[in-house]
Amino acid sequence: MITVENLTKSFPGKGEHVLALDGVSLSVPAGTVCGVVGPSGAGKSTLARCVALLERPDRGSIRVEGVDLVALRGRELRDARRRIGVVPQGDSLLRQRTAAGNVALPLESAGVAAPARRARVAELLDLVGLTNKAGSYPDQLSGGQRQRVAVARALAASPSVLLADEPTSALDPETTGSVLAVLDRVRSELGVTVLVVTHDMAVVRRICDDVAVLEGGRVVEHGKVLDLLTQPGSRITASLLPEVDQAGTTPREIGQYDVVAEVVLVGFAAVGALLPEAAHRHDVELAILGGGLTRLGETPVARFKIGINGERSERALSWLAERDAVIRRAPRDIGGLAA
Numbered sequence: 001m002i003t004v005e006n007l008t009k010s011f012p013g014k015g016e017h018v019l020a021l022d023g024v025s026l027s028v029p030a031g032t033v034c035g036v037v038g039p040s041g042a043g044k045s046t047l048a049r050c051v052a053l054l055e056r057p058d059r060g061s062i063r064v065e066g067v068d069l070v071a072l073r074g075r076e077l078r079d080a081r082r083r084i085g086v087v088p089q090g091d092s093l094l095r096q097r098t099a100a101g102n103v104a105l106p107l108e109s110a111g112v113a114a115p116a117r118r119a120r121v122a123e124l125l126d127l128v129g130l131t132n133k134a135g136s137y138p139d140q141l142s143g144g145q146r147q148r149v150a151v152a153r154a155l156a157a158s159p160s161v162l163l164a165d166e167p168t169s170a171l172d173p174e175t176t177g178s179v180l181a182v183l184d185r186v187r188s189e190l191g192v193t194v195l196v197v198t199h200d201m202a203v204v205r206r207i208c209d210d211v212a213v214l215e216g217g218r219v220v221e222h223g224k225v226l227d228l229l230t231q232p233g234s235r236i237t238a239s240l241l242p243e244v245d246q247a248g249t250t251p252r253e254i255g256q257y258d259v260v261a262e263v264v265l266v267g268f269a270a271v272g273a274l275l276p277e278a279a280h281r282h283d284v285e286l287a288i289l290g291g292g293l294t295r296l297g298e299t300p301v302a303r304f305k306i307g308i309n310g311e312r313s314e315r316a317l318s319w320l321a322e323r324d325a326v327i328r329r330a331p332r333d334i335g336g337l338a339a
């Protein structure tokens, strides 16, 4: 469990200080993955660096498993650093060492004897699916493989917390998938709490249980990804759900429906059955005018623009809302729908 309270960090700038973190509070339950997203300069990396004890905050507390890291000094601080694994931004492997040699590095620093070290390195390379690349040098590995070695190295000392700063930047979607699969295993098989800083909403969609949106050094939104989907006014929802385009549907066709609305459906049952069931029960014609399906972790999620025709159109829409479909009525106008 990571609990950050009222974290403030400023840097000297030209003239005025830059307030990189302005009273950030955040909690990440044990064994979950929390994404930190936000525009460039929002303070994401500063937050990760503070939690990694690479940067000392001006104020506030950072608790990992109940221990306030900010209050630690000397040896206690060094020990605490070992309990936090860090996957730094960019290429961070030593080029003159093999994959196994890179993973072994923190174990050598900690004075782990050679046989135990070899066993642990083998275990970690297996975890990230790179046993057959143990003897390869970073230049012989793909970007995704290098990142997986960096994850294995960060886990060498069995940390309870892993921080990853932009682990998928500069990777293509397929390679991104392999890195995310490894981070997912780290959470599910090792029970490690993961904080991942990212620009990439695919990271949030694929592996994050929770997400925090930073803007100007403040948390402007924070919660379970699936809960935020159903929250009116959520900033992040639009970028997590499929676009609602109306390809192939003319404004005139849209104008023919008695009711037009945007519907968000969460979960297997809702996505699979709710719309046809609504049409059948209320004897209405229900057409999908745009939108599509995606997955958030294991959960299927859909956003559709629908048109309903028939006497009981309004009743069909209410019936959907009663079954936890999130409904946003689209204002009707001559040109069809406002987005």
Ligand SMILES: Nc1ncnc2c1ncn2[C@@H]1O[C@H](COP(=O)(O)OP(=O)(O)OP(=O)(O)O)[C@@H](O)[C@H]1O
Residues within 6 Å of the ligand: 011, 012, 018, 019, 020, 038, 039, 040, 041, 042, 043, 044, 045, 046, 047
């Ligand atoms: N070491 C530093 N010295 C001075 N200013 C800094 C330092 N580190 C960060 N900043 C400033 O703090 C603010 C937050 O930076 P930070 O790198 O944490 O943002 P970010 O959200 O990670 O951005 P990006 O997505 O571009 O990496 C920015 O204005 C940045 O210029």
